[in-house]
Amino acid sequence: MSTESQNLESLIQRNYTAGFVTDIEQETFPPGLDETMIQRLSAIKQEPDFMKEWRLAAFRGWQRMKEPHWSIARYDPIDYQGFSYYSSPKSRSSVGSLEDIDPKLLETYEKLGIPLHERAALAGVAVDAVFDSVSVATTFRETLAKAGVVFCPISEAIRNYPELVRAYLGSVVPPGDNFFAALNSAVFTDGSFVYVPKGVRCPLELSTYFRINAAKTGQFERTLIIADEGATVSYLEGCTAPMRDENQLHAAVVELVALKDAEIRYATVQNWYPGNERGEGGIYNFVTKRGECRGDRSHISWVQVETGSAITWKYPSCVLRGDDSVGEFYSIAVARNYQQADTGTKMIHLGRRTRSTILSKGISAGHGHNAYRGLVRMGSTAQTAHNYTQCDSLLIGSAARADTFPVIEVENASARAEHEATTSKISADQLFYCRQRGLTEEEATGLIVNGFCRDVLLKLPLEFAVEAQKLLSVTLEGAVG
Amino acid sequence: MNLLEIANLHVSVGDRPILRGIDLEVPSGEMHVIMGPNGSGKSTLVQTLAGSEAYTVQQGQVRFAGENLLGLKPEERAHRGLFLAFQYPVEIPGLGNALFLRTIVNAVRKTRGLPEWDALDFLSRSRAELEQMGMKPELLERAVNQGFSGGEKKRNEILQLRLLEPRLALLDETDSGLDIDALRTVAQGIESMRDAHRSFLLVTHYQRLLDHLRPDRIHVLANGQIVQSGDADLARMLEKRGYDWLLQEQRA
Numbered sequence A: 001m002s003t004e005s006q007n008l009e010s011l012i013q014r015n016y017t018a019g020f021v022t023d024i025e026q027e028t029f030p031p032g033l034d035e036t037m038i039q040r041l042s043a044i045k046q047e048p049d050f051m052k053e054w055r056l057a058a059f060r061g062w063q064r065m066k067e068p069h070w071s072i073a074r075y076d077p078i079d080y081q082g083f084s085y086y087s088s089p090k091s092r093s094s095v096g097s098l099e100d101i102d103p104k105l106l107e108t109y110e111k112l113g114i115p116l117h118e119r120a121a122l123a124g125v126a127v128d129a130v131f132d133s134v135s136v137a138t139t140f141r142e143t144l145a146k147a148g149v150v151f152c153p154i155s156e157a158i159r160n161y162p163e164l165v166r167a168y169l170g171s172v173v174p175p176g177d178n179f180f181a182a183l184n185s186a187v188f189t190d191g192s193f194v195y196v197p198k199g200v201r202c203p204l205e206l207s208t209y210f211r212i213n214a215a216k217t218g219q220f221e222r223t224l225i226i227a228d229e230g231a232t233v234s235y236l237e238g239c240t241a242p243m244r245d246e247n248q249l250h251a252a253v254v255e256l257v258a259l260k261d262a263e264i265r266y267a268t269v270q271n272w273y274p275g276n277e278r279g280e281g282g283i284y285n286f287v288t289k290r291g292e293c294r295g296d297r298s299h300i301s302w303v304q305v306e307t308g309s310a311i312t313w314k315y316p317s318c319v320l321r322g323d324d325s326v327g328e329f330y331s332i333a334v335a336r337n338y339q340q341a342d343t344g345t346k347m348i349h350l351g352r353r354t355r356s357t358i359l360s361k362g363i364s365a366g367h368g369h370n371a372y373r374g375l376v377r378m379g380s381t382a383q384t385a386h387n388y389t390q391c392d393s394l395l396i397g398s399a400a401r402a403d404t405f406p407v408i409e410v411e412n413a414s415a416r417a418e419h420e421a422t423t424s425k426i427s428a429d430q431l432f433y434c435r436q437r438g439l440t441e442e443e444a445t446g447l448i449v450n451g452f453c454r455d456v457l458l459k460l461p462l463e464f465a466v467e468a469q470k471l472l473s474v475t476l477e478g479a480v481g
Numbered sequence B: 001m002n003l004l005e006i007a008n009l010h011v012s013v014g015d016r017p018i019l020r021g022i023d024l025e026v027p028s029g030e031m032h033v034i035m036g037p038n039g040s041g042k043s044t045l046v047q048t049l050a051g052s053e054a055y056t057v058q059q060g061q062v063r064f065a066g067e068n069l070l071g072l073k074p075e076e077r078a079h080r081g082l083f084l085a086f087q088y089p090v091e092i093p094g095l096g097n098a099l100f101l102r103t104i105v106n107a108v109r110k111t112r113g114l115p116e117w118d119a120l121d122f123l124s125r126s127r128a129e130l131e132q133m134g135m136k137p138e139l140l141e142r143a144v145n146q147g148f149s150g151g152e153k154k155r156n157e158i159l160q161l162r163l164l165e166p167r168l169a170l171l172d173e174t175d176s177g178l179d180i181d182a183l184r185t186v187a188q189g190i191e192s193m194r195d196a197h198r199s200f201l202l203v204t205h206y207q208r209l210l211d212h213l214r215p216d217r218i219h220v221l222a223n224g225q226i227v228q229s230g231d232a233d234l235a236r237m238l239e240k241r242g243y244d245w246l247l248q249e250q251r252a
């Protein structure tokens, strides 16, 4: 059996195809984090005063907070003074005019498979491209504007729609929510802003592509999506970064607000650089994502495919405040080499007859360690609320680990929460069966993993499901030993 | 010409010897049958031929179409046209049977220099074969073998045999667990695959499958050795008299 498991180990090597660096002149703040830097950042972005004050208040709160260490992730203390908090390509022209954009940037996104020119772009998908600290392009703005949909960099929204931003920013994830959310609130640089007006079904898939390029730079993006009454929107984010030896910090905040009868579907394909096979380098991904079903019959669903990052600390959650509102969380998380993924969700049931579904698929390979951490809370007002949770773990090789930490709190006797969990291995029998039919060990592993993830892959928009399947295969394939 | 040539094959599981010197030749176009008591090593033989890593070859040679079979990986053996219908087909949770079948068919077709099947080719071919095997169409949508009944699993194996069109089919107790009608369907599924270039090595305990198939040779495996070979009459004799007389003759 030992040759079998060695072969499996070698399967887990992979090429990280997004690992190149774009050689471009950037304007970058010197490393360091203090009030002066934040003021300078706010000034560069030409923010109104309320925003600057909001940042400074968040920063003061953050200084009194402690880095959390309750997750499974083990890492050396992070030197927050060692990062630069702003980096922008110098040649960047006014956002939105694709004609004047630096060709090197276009080329970068082209290489990543995200053509920004509208004639080459994915049909039916509008893209906001964020490069380090700034948004460099947003496509299909006019089509969207006709439908009344606002889709723009958040820094632009702060200037152009200050009332909306003021009303909603921090209303789901307050600045003091947790250590990383506080840091993000103080120093966030860019990200996407979406507002879909009453009764509008957004005519395109919206998507943001985050790219970290500069060395020793943190990326702190902030996304805010508001679906007004009866509105519907589907959003996808993708992320990559160059291969660098040192760890890079990414601390994002995403807030979703669904008003009465609104629906938001938020999908993530996260492929940050995971570090090498010895566990060196890679992104630290500390992210707070939360959606609030504020109105009755509203609906929020999170779908995530997490294959990258050295450390993932991420719990996309739903606060189900409106009666009959629905929350969903569908997740595939891969941890290989020395990746550590601590991810899961929270479903907070407050409204009557609220329903939630959690489906989590964790894949651990090599020395990877995957943990599902979930909280289902049935508040005292959550009359006949219902949750169904299923957590499945797949182990590849003998050094991989998987844990699940489900917590269920029920304060209303009429509410119900069901939980199921399984742990399985890719068995030698399954591999042999596939190989006897002519598949290589890699192909067999890819196919078995795809089978394991199928329920979640089906939840992705079709074009991205194909992408995600490819990504999963690339993640788990490599040189066969 | 012999498609398969086994010479003095010794195989163990861990330290335990299971096969103790097998000699066997299967010419192109012939159907040979292996019978023998439980635990005598029949599955060990076919699994070893397919390249299972659970078994260790200690000695001996196997040539397949003139090539040293034992030096090849399991998938390379499949590419060259060796197919094993498993005694216990394996379940793969979540993996759609249709996707699985199309993937394996194309993997094999590619190595044979044949054009791959697109979704439409696959649909029309697999539907026809499914009907031939008396299988419900929904079995294509379900996960590979998951929750299949014993008989459905066996039919799914023969479905794969028919789609992959191998040169040598090793069938390990494909008849066990089948009802009377299923046995006929499966037998027809096998029989209609016979031609001058395709050989079969069938493992079975019962005469009833052989009634449909008219095999060329019967071999009896006992204690890891072939103790008797003969024509189709040998199977009928075993059905009546069991193995004891043979084993006693051996000892005498």
Ligand SMILES: Nc1ncnc2c1ncn2[C@@H]1O[C@H](COP(=O)(O)OP(=O)(O)OP(=O)(O)O)[C@@H](O)[C@H]1O
Pocket (backbone or CB within 6 Å): B013, B018, B036, B037, B038, B039, B040, B041, B042, B043, B044, B045, B054, B087
């Ligand atoms: N993977 C294994 N691990 C341990 N022992 C094994 C293994 N495979 C086979 N054996 C042993 O080798 C011997 C032969 O087994 P094998 O499965 O080849 O028998 P068989 O002739 O196919 O029997 P049956 O008619 O019951 O299918 C048995 O004693 C069995 O227990």
Ligand SMILES: [Mg+2]
Pocket (backbone or CB within 6 Å): B042, B043, B044, B087, B172, B173
């Ligand atoms: Mg057997």
